[in-house]
Amino acid sequence: ERSNDILNVSTVQAGQYGTSFLHLIFPDLAAKTAFELFYSRVGQHTSVGGYWNDPHKQALYMKYSEFLPLINNEKLSSNSTSFKMGMVRLNKLVLIGGPNDGVITPWQSSHFSYFNESLDVVPFYKREIYMNDSIGLKTLLEAEKLIIIVKPFVHHLSWHSNKRVINQVIMPYLD
Ligand SMILES: *[C@@H]1O[C@H](CO)[C@@H](O)[C@H](O)[C@H]1NC(C)=O
Numbered sequence: 001e002r003s004n005d006i007l008n009v010s011t012v013q014a015g016q017y018g019t020s021f022l023h024l025i026f027p028d029l030a031a032k033t034a035f036e037l038f039y040s041r042v043g044q045h046t047s048v049g050g051y052w053n054d055p056h057k058q059a060l061y062m063k064y065s066e067f068l069p070l071i072n073n074e075k076l077s078s079n080s081t082s083f084k085m086g087m088v089r090l091n092k093l094v095l096i097g098g099p100n101d102g103v104i105t106p107w108q109s110s111h112f113s114y115f116n117e118s119l120d121v122v123p124f125y126k127r128e129i130y131m132n133d134s135i136g137l138k139t140l141l142e143a144e145k146l147i148i149i150v151k152p153f154v155h156h157l158s159w160h161s162n163k164r165v166i167n168q169v170i171m172p173y174l175d
């Protein structure tokens with residue numbers, strides 16, 4: 001029996017673009033040219049590549065990214081219906097992130113919000129993935145089952161170990 005609640009603590013939902021996490025893995029790679037690597041067969045098999053969402057190269061992202069546009073139903077596949085059904089069946093989807101994460105870029109990607117081509121962060125409720133209800137976020141929100149939590153002053157590497165975070169943010173949602 002699978003759990004019907006999902007708690008995502010600072011996970012990348014909408015993709016990433018920027019140097020803070022890129023340089024953890026590829027210190028010399030420039031964000032502007034990283035698409036050449038990541039939107040290739042080899043690059044897609046790196047952990048960063050699968051989440052790379054270059055706001056200036058959306059056509060390449062849609063064409064070559066083998067992971068994110070599929071699980072987010074930005075690109076339809078034979079699995080799209082079951083991905084969405086899996087989401088709308090949840091009792092609760094809790095998304096936790098914060099501005100001091102320091103690794104996820106933009107940090108709002110933990111809430112499905114993301115950069116536009118001007119690198120402004122567009123809130124999730126103004127993005128197509130929400131407005132089209134592509135993966136059921138709108139259904140969940142309207143049913144009060146989507147819970148968005150912004151928690152400042154927690155670095156990416158502390159989310160899971162910090163007792164304060166666990167007590168204040170995580171425990172109340174585990175019932
Ligand atoms: C959202 O819906 C519009 C209009 O039906 C469509 O053109 C567009 O491709 C959809 N976008 C996504 C991400 O599904």
Ligand SMILES: *[C@@H]1O[C@H](CO)[C@@H](O)[C@H](O)[C@H]1NC(C)=O
Binds near residue numbers: 070077
């Ligand atoms: C659909 O899901 C199955 C099982 O997880 C996977 O093997 C297959 O590659 C997926 N198909 C697409 C088009 O994503």
Ligand SMILES: *[C@@H]1O[C@H](CO)[C@@H](O)[C@H](O)[C@H]1NC(C)=O
Binds near residue numbers: 117118120121123
């Ligand atoms: C997104 O981009 C457009 C044009 O590049 C800009 O005018 C708009 O204000 C941006 N921001 C948001 C949050 O939509």
